Every structure is written in structure tokens, then in C-alpha cells.
Amino acid sequence: MIEWSEQHQMIRDMVRRFVEAEIKPRLADFEHGDVPPYDVLRKMMAAFGIDEMARQRFQRQLEREKAAARGDAPAKTVRERTAEDVGMQLIPVIELCHYCPGMVTALGVSVGLTPAAIISRGTIRQKERWALPLLTLEKIGAWAITEPGSGSDAFGGMKSTARRNAEGYVLNGNKTFITNGPYADTIVFICKLDDGSDPKQRKVLSFVLDKGTPGLTQSKPMRKMGLHSSPTGELFLEDVHVGPERLIGETEDVPARAGAKQTFSQERTGVAAMALGMVEQCLALSVNYARTRIQFGRPIGEFQLIQLKLARMEVARMNLQNIIFRQIEMAAAGRRMGLAEASACKLYAAQAAVEVTLEAVQLFGGNGYMAEFQVEQLCRDAKVLQIYAGTDEIQVSQIARSLLTAGAV
Numbered sequence: 001m002i003e004w005s006e007q008h009q010m011i012r013d014m015v016r017r018f019v020e021a022e023i024k025p026r027l028a029d030f031e032h033g034d035v036p037p038y039d040v041l042r043k044m045m046a047a048f049g050i051d052e053m054a055r056q057r058f059q060r061q062l063e064r065e066k067a068a069a070r071g072d073a074p075a076k077t078v079r080e081r082t083a084e085d086v087g088m089q090l091i092p093v094i095e096l097c098h099y100c101p102g103m104v105t106a107l108g109v110s111v112g113l114t115p116a117a118i119i120s121r122g123t124i125r126q127k128e129r130w131a132l133p134l135l136t137l138e139k140i141g142a143w144a145i146t147e148p149g150s151g152s153d154a155f156g157g158m159k160s161t162a163r164r165n166a167e168g169y170v171l172n173g174n175k176t177f178i179t180n181g182p183y184a185d186t187i188v189f190i191c192k193l194d195d196g197s198d199p200k201q202r203k204v205l206s207f208v209l210d211k212g213t214p215g216l217t218q219s220k221p222m223r224k225m226g227l228h229s230s231p232t233g234e235l236f237l238e239d240v241h242v243g244p245e246r247l248i249g250e251t252e253d254v255p256a257r258a259g260a261k262q263t264f265s266q267e268r269t270g271v272a273a274m275a276l277g278m279v280e281q282c283l284a285l286s287v288n289y290a291r292t293r294i295q296f297g298r299p300i301g302e303f304q305l306i307q308l309k310l311a312r313m314e315v316a317r318m319n320l321q322n323i324i325f326r327q328i329e330m331a332a333a334g335r336r337m338g339l340a341e342a343s344a345c346k347l348y349a350a351q352a353a354v355e356v357t358l359e360a361v362q363l364f365g366g367n368g369y370m371a372e373f374q375v376e377q378l379c380r381d382a383k384v385l386q387i388y389a390g391t392d393e394i395q396v397s398q399i400a401r402s403l404l405t406a407g408a409v
């Protein structure tokens with residue numbers, strides 16, 4: 001793939017019109033965190049048939065799994081997505097990130113990471129009960145691994161526990177920085193089985209929890225530097241009693257560590273489209289400003305130091321777009337990026353977004369520091385890309401470990 005197809009461009013224009021009509025005029029409300037993003041996201045999904053497509057894809061997949069379970073057909077996953085389809089899924093991400101990257105985070109966790117964790121390891125019953133309403137955003141989802149004492153070392157420092165009892169399990173623990181935590185209807189809670197063994201060796205288990213479960217408290221949204229259209233919160237679990245039907249896979253032998261790593265890979269892959277949206281918007285705003293802002297009697301775009309900034313922004317935009325094209329081609333070929341490649345893409349994308357948004361603030365001078373000109377918001381939002389889904393430092397070590405273990409130079 002070397003460029004967006006005509007159909008992609010047509011959809012992009014339609015999504016852009018939606019974002020400019022529904023989100024841009026209310027940006028201040030979303031960005032003050034006063035208005036949760038879910039209603040407008042549901043409206044967008046309905047307007048473009050994204051919810052219906054997700055429902056149909058899910059039902060086809062489930063029918064195949066049921067047939068396979070009955071022994072009627074091979075359990076093979078049929079490859080359904082063309083480059084057109086994958087592109088269609090990424091375009092709303094890119095367009096939303098022109099204004100509200102936080103919405104993409106809230107949406108991605110709710111319709112992406114959370115149901116994916118259930119679909120990849122859950123039973124058919126669990127998928128029907130919890131995954132479908134998440135895929136359509138009828139329900140809001142959260143995926144909770146981070147704790148006050150464990151972030152980068154998510155498994156090593158994990159203190160949340162599941163203890164067996166006669167009815168199933170008793171869950172305890174605190175989770176923090178959880179996207180959609182304050183509003184989530186369905187939560188994937190990751191913890192360790194407390195069977196008295198060495199904590200480092202304990203099995204990792206994932207449970208599905210519903211809002212309102214006795215013993216579960218969801219905090220208010222936390223105050224933060226940016227990404228205000230994505231509510232982030234804490235979860236407190238105190239003796240939460242659950243039956244075995246809430247354990248993903250309904251067996252303790254599900255490889256939950258591998259499942260969580262697959263989720264990391266998925267999260268990381270998604271960052272490039274977010275970065276592209278932010279970079280596109282900063283570049284468009286900066287070019288316009290460089291043409292119209294007059295200093296020393298001429299547009300600032302005539303100064304070579306300003307030209308250098310624009311040129312570097314364009315290089316970042318091209319690189320990010322090429323990463324996206326590769327992702328589209330891989331997904332259409334039924335291939336997933338390995339963790340090291342996803343880490344490399346994430347590292348580059350996050351750093352490019354931070355560099356470009358900071359340079360945009362600089363190009364705008366004093367106006368760049370003012371909220372009115374939007375680059376200030378994008379700059380604060382971009383910073384999180386270097387932190388969540390694994391920090392830059394963790395991506396570096398992941399890439400290096402892969403190189404060193406493969407013996408490559």
C-alpha cells in the first residue's frame with residue numbers, strides 16, 4: 001500500500017465532517033473533562049455503521065467457534081479483513097486525534113483491549129455475555145493491570161490477589177491509572193492466584209467484573225496533565241466474591257501472562273495512528289500559521305529556522321503514515337506484529353508526536369502557549385504516548401532484548 005485509496009479518502013472526508021460538526025464545537029467541554037466521551041463516540045459508531053459491523057463480525061466468528069465445538073467444522077479462523085476494512089478502522093482514530101486523542105484512548109480500551117482480552121481466552125459463554133456489548137460500546141470497558149506499586153514491572157510487583165473459596169474466588173487489590181475506570185460497566189481485572197506459593201511464581205488470572213459488584217469501588221476521574229477526554233481512575237477491590245464463571249477461560253490453566261502480553265502488543269500497535277492524527281493536525285495548523293503570521297515584515301514561513309520545523313514535521317508525518325500502511329497490509333494478510341516490532345513502532349510514534357507537538361508550540365510563539373490555539377492541548381496529550389502501553393524505556397529494552405536474543409547486530 002503506497003497511498004490511501006479513493007474509498008479511504010471518501011470515508012476520511014465523511015468522518016472529518018462528523019468530527020468537525022460534533023466534536024470540534026464542544027472541544028472545551030470534552031477537554032475540561034466535564035463531558036464523558038461515550039455518547040458522542042456511540043453516535044459516531046452508529047453514524048458509520050461501526051457498531052453493526054462489529055456485531056456481525058463477532059457473530060460470524062462465534063458461529064464458527066460453536067460449529068467447531070460441535071465438531072461440525074474446523075476451528076479455523078477465517079481471514080475476513082481486506083486492506084480497505086483495516087484502513088476504515090484506522091481512519092476514525094486518525095481523524096479523532098486531530099482534536100481529541102483522549103477519546104481514542106477511551107474508545108480503544110473499551111471496544112479494543114477489554115473485549116479482546118475476553119475473546120482471546122474466554123469461553124463462548126463469556127464472549128456472548130461480555131464481549132459483544134463492549135464491541136458495540138453499548139457497555140463501557142476497562143482493562144486493569146497497573147497498581148500503585150507495579151507499572152512497568154506489571155507482573156513482578158503485582159499485589160492483587162484471588163483466593164479460592166467454596167463458591168469460587170475472593171478478589172482483593174487496588175488498580176490505578178485505569179482508562180474508563182470511573183465509568184466502566186465491565187472490567188477485566190488481572191491478579192495473582194494466592195495459593196501460598198512464592199508470589200513471583202504464582203499464576204496470573206483474569207476476571208470479568210461488573211459495575212456495582214459488592215466490594216468494588218470505582219473512583220472519580222483523576223486530574224492529569226492532558227488527555228482529558230479520556231477518564232482515568234482507580235479501582236478498589238475489598239473481598240469481592242465471584243463465581244468461577246467470571247474467571248476468563250473458566251480454568252486456572254489459561255496462559256493469562258501471554259494474554260496480557262498480547263494485549264500490550266495490540267495497545268502498542270495502536271499508538272502510531274494516534275500519533276499520525278496529532279502530527280497531521282499540528283502540521284496543518286503550523287503551515288497555516290507560518291503563512292499568515294508576519295514578523296520583521298514577512299511571513300515567519302520565510303525564515304529558514306521555521307522551515308526546518310515544518311520539514312521535520314512532514315518527515316515525521318510521512319514515516320508515521322508508512323507505518324500505518326504497513327500495519328494495514330499486515331492485518332489484511334492476517335499477520336500480527338510481534339512484540340518487538342510493535343515496540344519499535346510505538347517508540348518512534350510516541351517520540352515523533354512529542355517532538356512535533358512541542359515544535360508546533362514553539363512555532364506559534366506566545367500563541368502556542370495559549371489554549372486557544374490547540375497545539376498546547378495536543379502537546380500535553382502527546383506526552384502520554386511515551387508513558388502508557390509501556391514507557392519509552394520499556395520499549396527500548398524490549399527491542400534490544402529481541403535483537404540480542406536473536407543474535408542480530
Ligand SMILES: Cc1cc2nc3c(=O)[nH]c(=O)nc-3n(C[C@H](O)[C@H](O)[C@H](O)COP(=O)(O)OP(=O)(O)OC[C@H]3O[C@@H](n4cnc5c(N)ncnc54)[C@H](O)[C@@H]3O)c2cc1C
Nearest residue numbers: 143144145146150151152177178179387388389390391393
Ligand atoms: C493516562 C493513562 C492511562 C492509563 N491507562 C491504563 C489502563 O487502562 N490500564 C492499565 O492497566 N494501566 C494504565 N495506565 C498505566 C500505564 O500503563 C503505566 O503508567 C505505565 O506502564 C508505567 O508504569 P508506572 O506509571 O508505574 O511507571 P514506573 O514503572 O514506576 O516507571 C517510572 C520510570 O522508571 C522507568 N523504568 C521502569 N522500569 C525500567 C527499566 N527496567 N529500565 C529502565 N527504566 C525503567 C520508566 O520508564 C519510567 O520512566 C495508564 C497510564 C496513564 C498515564
